[in-house]
Amino acid sequence: MSDTIDITSLISRVFTSPFITTYLPQALLVNYAASHTSSGSIARWTCFFAMVGLYLTQVYRHIYLNSPISDTWVASACGGMGFWNCVTFFDRLIGRGWDYEHYYPKGKSPSGETQYKGSRKEFANEAIASPRGVGTWWEVKGVPAEWSSKMSREWFCVSRGLMVVPFWILYNMLVDTIYSEPYRQKSFHLGIHETWVRELEVRAMTTFNFFTRLYLAMNLFVLAGTIIGCLFDGDSFKTAKPLYGNIQDAYSLRRFWGSFWHQNLRSGLEGTSNFVVHRILRLPHRGLVQRYAKVFWSFALSGLFHVANDLALCIPIRETGAMSFFLLQACGFVLEDGVQALWRKFFGKPNMIFARVIGYSWTAIYLSITAAQWIYPANRYLTKEGTYLTWSCIYPVFVDTRM
Numbered sequence: 047m048s049d050t051i052d053i054t055s056l057i058s059r060v061f062t063s064p065f066i067t068t069y070l071p072q073a074l075l076v077n078y079a080a081s082h083t084s085s086g087s088i089a090r091w092t093c094f095f096a097m098v099g100l101y102l103t104q105v106y107r108h109i110y111l112n113s114p115i116s117d118t119w120v121a122s123a124c125g126g127m128g129f130w131n132c133v134t135f136f137d138r139l140i141g142r143g144w145d146y147e148h149y150y151p152k153g154k155s156p157s158g159e160t161q162y163k164g165s166r167k168e169f170a171n172e173a174i175a176s177p178r179g180v181g182t183w184w185e186v187k188g189v190p191a192e193w194s195s196k197m198s199r200e201w202f203c204v205s206r207g208l209m210v211v212p213f214w215i216l217y218n219m220l221v222d223t224i225y226s227e228p229y230r231q232k233s234f235h236l237g238i239h240e241t242w243v244r245e246l247e248v249r250a251m252t253t254f255n256f257f258t259r260l261y262l263a264m265n266l267f268v269l270a271g272t273i274i275g276c277l278f279d280g281d282s283f284k285t286a287k288p289l290y291g292n293i294q295d296a297y298s299l300r301r302f303w304g305s306f307w308h309q310n311l312r313s314g315l316e317g318t319s320n321f322v323v324h325r326i327l328r329l330p331h332r333g334l335v336q337r338y339a340k341v342f343w344s345f346a347l348s349g350l351f352h353v354a355n356d357l358a359l360c361i362p363i364r365e366t367g368a369m370s371f372f373l374l375q376a377c378g379f380v381l382e383d384g385v386q387a388l389w390r391k392f393f394g395k396p397n398m399i400f401a402r403v404i405g406y407s408w409t410a411i412y413l414s415i416t417a418a419q420w421i422y423p424a425n426r427y428l429t430k431e432g433t434y435l436t437w438s439c440i441y442p443v444f445v446d447t448r449m
Contacts, residue, residue, distance in 0.1 A: 059446040064115055064124065068104050072097050072131045079135065080170035085143035094135050101128035105357060114360040116442035118432035119263075122424065124443050125358020126351045130314065133347065134174065137317035141325075144173050154183040177310040180287055186312045188305050190288045199276050202283045206269050213269075217262040217435050224255045225430040250414040256421045257413075263435055264289055264308060297405030299378045299412060311351070315344040338380060345376040352420065359427040367419030374416045382408070 060066065075093045083090040107113045108125075115121035138144050146169050149162045162169040172182055179185040194202065268289045275282045289308045296306035304312075319340040323329050329336040349372035356366040389396060396404075432439060441447070 056445070060444065062446040063442075063444050064104065064121075064128075064446075065444045068100050068128045069124070069131070071100055072128060076131060076135050076139075076174050077170045079139055080144070080174045081146065081166040083139075084145045085139070085148065090139060094132070094140065097132050097135055101132055104128050105354075108357045108360055109363075112360055113448050114427075115358045116432065116447055117359065117427060117429045118439040118442060119428060119435070120439045121432075121442050122355050122359050122428065125356070126354035129354040130311070130351055133314045133318065133351070134177075137314045137321075138173055141317055141321035149173065150183065177313060178287075179313060181285055184313070186309050186316070188291055188312070189309055190291050192285050192287045193283070197283070199280050199283060203273050203276055206273055210266060210269055213262045213266050214435060217259055217266070220255050220259045220262075221430065221433045224252065224259075224425070225433070246411075246414060249418050250410065252421060253414045253417040256417065261290060266435065296409060297402045299375060299382050299409055301405075302409050302413070303375065311348060315347055316340075318347060319343040338376075341379050342373070342376045345372040348372045356424060359424060361423050361427050365423045367423055371416055371420035378412050378416075 075097050079090050079093040083093065104125075108115075115125060146162055146166055148160050149169065150160045152160075157163070162172075164172075172179075176182065178189055180189060193206070197205075265288075272283055272286045275286075289310070291306040293306055296302040322343050323336050323339045324331065327339065329339060346369070349369035352368035352372065353363075353366050356368055357363075
């Protein structure tokens, strides 16, 4: 009898998991809307509001029922998935108005037509499931070149597979470091340390640790997915591209976010910013006003996405610093552009080596000062065990551990 009860309980917890209650229904809705509805149709808008309703149900559970997905890093990252699915839907299917019959803009289709030539399923996969549009006419800027088009499948799987283990070990070593002294304080306001030098040192190490862990974790997911893809499509790796750019290009805030950091959010940020700035605010397509309006909108939307991640941990709205951190990045863009413009006006074009040294230092210091308000609140709610990248970290997404 106990075995039957355990199995019944497990089935119940699977069917109440975030994957079943939110992410899978959203995926089905967005794929149906992309494949079988036309731009501006009632059916498409109905699907969109249904997706928003599913996400708001999840938010209600987090905020009003004080029910986090779990205290794990992966669960936190998945917390914003429902929000970003709504953004992707709005961007591609409402803002841009893509549908099966009207997809290619003038001059982008090899045959000069607008209709997608593949199947409806292939169209939905290209338009919705591809965050960066790799290999498509709308591929976002800054995507790195493919890993190798001349490498054999076997050597690709071996060489990339050998990267997985050291990445995983290094990630978990960094988790051990950040939960040791002096980085595990429960409060991280300015002035907690005896000198500003010590303050900046701790903030710099914490920021470096966080971004490095995120870099390693995201690369692990991409590498694993690419290797698994080779089993089903032997040539898929030939066009597979890294998720991050070259760290050598990150010698300014703009280049850090635009050229180096991952591109998965870029299409949605650019698409919705164009919609808001040009179609709602009716700003012209040229000029500083529209330029920085897009920058601030993009970072505000990115802030909302990361607030959604924090909500999955049940971090109170008054404590999450995600929105302020990302808006400060937009302010950093303005400051950076202004200083560069003044320098060119009075001193001309700077020496490249000098510019890069100053640029790397500026970027590292600015991120170290501003990132604390985003990183530290989550550190107070994430457990050390939940921050490790293990199956127990991913498990709560598919099996409801809150029951």
